[in-house]
Amino acid sequence: xxxxxxxxxxxxxxxxxxxxxxxxxxxxxxxxxxxxxxxxxxxxxxxxxxxxxxxxxxxxxxxxxxxxxxxxxxxxxxxxxxxxxxxxxxxxxxxxxxxxxxxxxxxxxxxxxxxxxxxxxxxxxxxxxxxxxxxxxxxxxxxxxxxxxxxxxxxxxxxxxxxxxxxxxxxxxxxxxxxxxxxxxxxxxxxxxxxxxxxxxxxxxxxxxxxxxxxxxxxxxxxxxxxxxxxxxxxxxxxxxxxxxxxxxxxxxxxxxxxxxxxxxxxxxxxxxxxxxxxxxxxxxxxxxxxxxxxxxxxxxxxxxxxxxxxxxxxxxxxxxxxxxxxxxxxxxxx
Amino acid sequence: xxxxxxxxxxxxxxxxxxxxxxxxxxxxxxxxxxxxxxxxxxxxxxxxxxxxxxxxxxxxxxxxxxxxxxxxxxxxxxxxxxxxxxxxxxxxxxxxxxxxxxxxxxxxxxxxxxxxxxxxxxxxxxxxxxxxxxxxxxxxxxxxxxxxxxxxxxxxxxxxxxxxxxxxxxxxxxxxxxxxxxxxxxxxxxxxxxxxxxxxxxxxxxxxxxxxxxxxxxxxxxxxxxxxxxxxxxxxxxxxxxxxxxxxxxxxxxxxxxxxxxxxxxxxxxxxxxxxxxxxxxxxxxxxxxxxxxxxxxxxxxxxxxxxxxxxxxxxxxxxxxxxxxxxxxxxxxxxxxxxxxxxxxxxxxxxxxxxxxxxxxxxxxxxxxxxxxxxxxxxxxxxxxxx
Numbered sequence: 001x002x003x004x005x006x007x008x009x010x011x012x013x014x015x016x017x018x019x020x021x022x023x024x025x026x027x028x029x030x031x032x033x034x035x036x037x038x039x040x041x042x043x044x045x046x047x048x049x050x051x052x053x054x055x056x057x058x059x060x061x062x063x064x065x066x067x068x069x070x071x072x073x074x075x076x077x078x079x080x081x082x083x084x085x086x087x088x089x090x091x092x093x094x095x096x097x098x099x100x101x102x103x104x105x106x107x108x109x110x111x112x113x114x115x116x117x118x119x120x121x122x123x124x125x126x127x128x129x130x131x132x133x134x135x136x137x138x139x140x141x142x143x144x145x146x147x148x149x150x151x152x153x154x155x156x157x158x159x160x161x162x163x164x165x166x167x168x169x170x171x172x173x174x175x176x177x178x179x180x181x182x183x184x185x186x187x188x189x190x191x192x193x194x195x196x197x198x199x200x201x202x203x204x205x206x207x208x209x210x211x212x213x214x215x216x217x218x219x220x221x222x223x224x225x226x227x228x229x230x231x232x233x234x235x236x237x238x239x240x241x242x243x244x245x246x247x248x249x250x251x252x253x254x255x256x257x258x259x260x261x262x263x264x265x266x267x268x269x270x271x272x273x274x275x276x277x278x279x280x281x282x283x284x285x286x287x288x289x290x291x292x293x294x295x296x297x298x299x300x301x302x303x304x305x306x307x308x309x310x311x312x313x314x315x316x317x318x319x320x321x322x323x324x325x326x327x328x329x330x331x332x333x334x335x
Numbered sequence: 336x337x338x339x340x341x342x343x344x345x346x347x348x349x350x351x352x353x354x355x356x357x358x359x360x361x362x363x364x365x366x367x368x369x370x371x372x373x374x375x376x377x378x379x380x381x382x383x384x385x386x387x388x389x390x391x392x393x394x395x396x397x398x399x400x401x402x403x404x405x406x407x408x409x410x411x412x413x414x415x416x417x418x419x420x421x422x423x424x425x426x427x428x429x430x431x432x433x434x435x436x437x438x439x440x441x442x443x444x445x446x447x448x449x450x451x452x453x454x455x456x457x458x459x460x461x462x463x464x465x466x467x468x469x470x471x472x473x474x475x476x477x478x479x480x481x482x483x484x485x486x487x488x489x490x491x492x493x494x495x496x497x498x499x500x501x502x503x504x505x506x507x508x509x510x511x512x513x514x515x516x517x518x519x520x521x522x523x524x525x526x527x528x529x530x531x532x533x534x535x536x537x538x539x540x541x542x543x544x545x546x547x548x549x550x551x552x553x554x555x556x557x558x559x560x561x562x563x564x565x566x567x568x569x570x571x572x573x574x575x576x577x578x579x580x581x582x583x584x585x586x587x588x589x590x591x592x593x594x595x596x597x598x599x600x601x602x603x604x605x606x607x608x609x610x611x612x613x614x615x616x617x618x619x620x621x622x623x624x625x626x627x628x629x630x631x632x633x634x635x636x637x638x639x640x641x642x643x644x645x646x647x648x649x650x651x652x653x654x655x656x657x658x659x660x661x662x663x664x665x666x667x668x669x670x671x672x673x674x675x676x677x678x679x680x681x682x683x684x685x686x687x688x689x690x691x692x693x694x695x696x697x698x699x700x701x702x703x704x705x706x707x708x709x710x711x712x713x714x715x716x717x718x719x720x721x722x723x
Contacts, residue, residue: 004511004512004515004667005511005515007515007583008514008515008518008519008583011519011583011584011587012518012519012522012523015519015522015523015587016522016523016526019523019526019527020526023526023530023625024625027623027624027625031623052538052539052540053540055534055538055624056534056538056539056540056543057540059530059531059533059534059538059624059628060530060531060534060535060546062527062530062531063527063528063530063531063595063599064531064546066527066588066591066592066595067549067550067553067592067595067596069568069592070561070565070588070589070591070592070593070595071553071556071560071561071592071593071595071596072549072553073564074560074561074562074563074564074565075556075560075561077563077564077567078560078561078563078564081563081564088563088567127361130361131358131361134354134357134358134361135358137351137354138354138355138358140358141358144358144359144361144362146705146708147362147365147366148361148362148365149708150365150366150369150701150704151365151368151369152704153649153653153697153700153701153703153704154369154653154697154700154701155652155653155654155655155672155696155697155700156653156655157653157655157672157675157676157679157696158653158672158675158693158696158697160679161372161675161679161689161690161692161693162368162369162371162372162693163368164679164689165368165371165372165375165686165689165690166368166371168686175384175385175386175387176387177383177384177386177387177388177686178387179367179371179387179389182387182389211365211368214365215365216715219712219715219716220715220716223716243350268555268557271557272557272558272559274655274656275655275656275672278655278676279675279676279679291557291559294559294562295559295656295659298562298563298566298660305563305567308562308563309563311559312557312559312560312562312563313560315557315559315560316556316557316559316560319555319556319557322555323552323555323556326551326552326554326555327548327551327552330547330548330551331544331548
C-alpha cells in the first residue's frame, strides 16, 4: 500500500517533470542548432525562419503522438477489425454486419438505443429549460441550481446504486424499503419489480441518466437565457405579449443555438451509455443497449473482437453526423 | 389603467408563489435519491430492512412479549405479595407505550396505569419498563407471568457501516486505488494539452486548421472505437516485454489520451482569447515562444486549467469502462466504481454495504464539485456553448 502511494507520487513527478524537461530541452535544442543571436544578419533570419517551422511541432508533438496512438489509430483499426473474425485477424467481409442484422439482441439494442435517443435528450433539455427559467426568478435560485446540478458529479455506477435502492422490490406483505414501491403501496397499488418489466424497464433506466444530465442542460440554458437582451423582452411586454408568448416567441428563438448544442451533447452521451445498463440489468429483460452489448462481445467467451468492433462502428456511424456538423460549425466560426 | 395594473400585480404574486413551489418540487425530487442512501448508510443494519429510510427519523413501534420474574422472587409487603423487576433485559434503550396480559390484547392498558387482572391480582408497567405485580394471594408455580407490551424504538444512527465497509469489504483499498489512478491521470494531460493549445492558438504553421478540425472531430468519438485495438496493443506490449498488460501506467496513459481532445479544445479557445497586445509586446522585448508560454500564458490561463482539472478528475474518478478494460480486478488494482459494480453482484440485497460503499464512492467528487463549482461551471460553458 505504501509502495502504491510512493509509486503514484513518483509517476506524478516523473510525468510532470518529464513534460517540463521535454518542452524545455527541445526548445533549447532548437535554439542551439539554429542560433538566431550572435550570427550574421542573413543567417539569423534564416535560422529564425527554421525555428518557426520546427517549434510548433515540438509544442504539439507529445499531444499528437498520444492522440494518434490512443484515438486516431484505434478508430481506423476498429473499422478494419469489424471486417475480421473472432480473433481480429482473418478477413470475413460483411459477415459481422450480416450477423448483427439478424441477431435478436442486437436488434433489441438498436430499438432500445433509439428509445433512449428519443426520450433522454428531450427530457433533459426540457426539464433543464424549465428549471433554468424557474430558478432565474427566485432569490434562492443559486442554491436550487447547485442541488439540481449535484448529480452531475456522481458516477453512473453510484447513481445506479442510488436508483436501484429506489426501485428495490420486496414481496407483498413485507415492508417496502424502496421508495417507489412504498409510494405505490401507499397509493393502494401492488409493488412491482420495476427493472425486470420488459420495455418499461428502459424508462426506469433512462430516469437515472435524466436525473444526472438535467443539471448540465440547466446550467448551459440558464446562462443562455441570461444572455438575452433585456430590451427584446421589454418590447414584447409593452406590445402586450403574455408570459407564454414571451417564452415561446421571444426567448426560445434567441437561445435556439444553445438548445441544439445541449441536445447534441446529451445525444452523444446517450449513444455511449454503458455503466447504467451494466450495473442495473446487464442487458437482461430486453434492456440491452449497443455500448453494453459491445463490451459484452469484447470479453464473451474469450472475446469476439470482430463482432465487438462491428457494434462500435455502428455507434460511431450514429455519432458521425454530429461530428461533421461540429467541424463545419467550427470552420464557419473561423478557426 | 390602475385597475389593469392592480390585476396584473395580483396575478404575478400568485405566479411567484407557483414558481417557488415548482422550484422546490424539483429540488426535492433531485435531492431525495442521494439523501436516501446517505441516511440509509448511517442506519442500523437491522433497521434498514425493518422500515423505509424515510421512517428512520421517527420512533418505530413494535410489540413484544416478556416473562415476569418467577414466584421465588416475591416479597410480602403490607399484606400483599409483590414481584418487581423490568420487562427489559437492558433497561433504558426503549420506552414502553402500552401493555397487556393476554396475547389477544397485547396493548390493552396504558403505560403507568394499574391493570386489574382479576382474582385480586394487579399489574403496573411503567414507561421505563419497570413493573409491579401484586396479589392478595401467594404466587405459586415455577415460572413468572407472561406479559405483552408495545415499545417505541428511538431512531438509531451509527457509523458502524462505514468502518465495516472500509476495512473488511475492501472499499478503503479501492479508494486508494482510485486516487492512484486519478491524480496522475489528471495532472499529466494538463501540461501536454497546454503546450499544444498554445501552438494551435498563437503559432502559425501549415496544417494548423486541419489539426484543429481533427481535434474537434475526436471530441465526439465514442470510447468504444478505441477499446479493442488498444487492448490488442497492450496485450502485445505485455507479451513482448513479459510484463503484465494491465498496469497503472497503462491506464494513466489511456486516460491522458482520451482526455486530450477536450483538454486541447477547451484550453485553445481560452488561450486564443488572451489579449494579443501582451503577446506582441513580449515578443518585441525579445521573449521566445517558450518564455511567453511559461511566463505569460500559463499564469493567465489558471482558471481554464482549473476547469479542465476538475473535469478530468470527475471523469477519471467516475469512469468504469476504461478501468474495466485496462486495469485488473485484483484488490490492489480494483477502483471504487469497479468495486461498487462487483458489490452489486455479490452483495445484491445488503443495502447497508451498498449504500455505504456508494456514498464513499461519491463523497470526494461531491466535495470537489461543491468547493470548485465556479470553475466547473465556467469550463462547462466554455466547453459546450461554442462547439459541442
